[in-house]
Amino acid sequence: MSAMTRPGLTPAQGAPAPAPMTPAPIAPVTVAGPVTQARVVRAEWTKLRALRSTRWCTLITVALIVGVGALVAGSGTVYRVSAGNSAAAGISGALLGVLIAQLVLGVVAVLAFSGEYGTGMIRATLAVVPARLPVLWAKLIVLAGLVLPVTMLCAFVDFFAATAIESARGGSAITLTDPGVLRTVVGSSLYLTVVVIIGLALGALLRKTAAGLSAFAAVFFVIPIVVGTLPHNITGFAPYLPSNAGGDLWGLSMTSAHALSPWTGFAVLCGYAVVLTAAAAWRLRRRDA
């Protein structure tokens, strides 16, 4: 306290502050316990559950996956399994709604961070969890914990509904034990879960909702379509785009050449998620809130 500049004030240099008028301070009581990862997860769940956008987007996702599947199965030519049309490919077609659902879930994921930056809530959030990283992990756990079971259920409901409709129309009776079918059904849900993690990381990295949503739509919608229209001799990278690589797991990849095996493709998608999440973690820790 002695080395301070006090122009205009001569006395009291180095002297202790005058005694307060209150009695000697006693140790104040507190009700706050330590921050744990589990507590931050509960906190993030409280936010996610209370937001209207979460409820709406979840409902739309369910409607899209199941509804589009039933629509595909109930219209057009009846699907018959043959040498060129595998049972798995038939199910992939019934899961077409996943391609649109990924955009809806992407909005929820991007907003998980960009919404907090946009409203200023991030300051309150990080002030009570100053270690910061638990917030990222908690949002990741909560989102994945919501999206995985919901979309898994949707995918199975879609499978049973679509196959029932198809066989009623006289198509092949496809079962979960047919080659690649279970992988396709489960894979569509795994795909959406990893896509949501990528959306979350983009929101944390870019902080602005508009930027995050644009980046997300570009990665999962615009780029794969644009690349699909380019000549094949310059698009050797196409199978490694996140959407195409992930699409290999559940059979809807927008490249003509399926260069990757299902699980290799999924591993590539997970690789993107890991790199982006690591970048988001780094930025969250290093930059001012």
Place this chain on the structure above:
Amino acid sequence: MIEIDGLTKRYGDKTAVDGLSFVVEPGVVTGFLGPNGAGKSTTMRMIAGLDRPDSGTVRVNGKHYPKAPAPMAELGILLDARSVHPGLSARSNLLALARTAGISRRRVDEVIELAGLAEVAGTRAGGFSLGMGQRLGVAAALLGQPQTVVLDEPVNGLDPDGVRWIRELLKSLAAEGRTVLVSSHLMSEMAQTATQLVVLGRGKLITEASVEDFVDHATGTGVLVRTPEPVRLGQLLAAPGITVINDGTDLLRVSGTTAEQIGAAAWRAHLPVYELTPTHASLEEAFMQVTQDSIEYHAGATR
């Protein structure tokens, strides 16, 4: 207790906080003053660990805050800008913060009651007025019953009832032995609430003093003397620590001594005195002088 030592923060070319050092003691309300852009909010953000200092350290209750195991027990903060989610109700906003420290729903309801938000607790915070938003922010700062409370402009937008609530609240927090740092543009409010002051100008510490000392040493606090012998009386009173200003009329402005001592000295020297009036600067006047001084000081004028 908040200990700030050599704190510096730059945003690009602009130095927002420049080598700042001061201590905020527990048990009293400390006012945090400075003109706009002096670096108050930046300092508060660094106290909460939201901004990283370029150099220097901040300790909250003797600890590096970002490493505190139970942050909400250490520090409660209300920031200048809004920091609530408009899509969540007041209760959900508070509950989300409370969950991170295992704070009960009962405590959440308690601070809602305390902040006078009981009637609007279930409505979305996006529709709140500035005053309601401030009450919600203060409620959030108090959730964990923290040892240190930092409030940036808490009375901003509050009605007279809310202003009085904040005043009583700050005093009771201090009386409980907590550390209270509060900034405000309203000097009259600060004069009623704070006992200690930290004054910033251009990111630097101008002064750290009790409100009493701060006002006492401002020009304007002293004694106004009217005498037909201003020069002789001025010479008589001149001493270290005593300032005498004579503007060429029969008036002297004397600071650093009392009316009694001036009267006695004049009587001993047989100098007539027609008027002897103690005067007091307001906190606002003192603040204006001191911040003005800092600007001249930075311009290189010697004082």
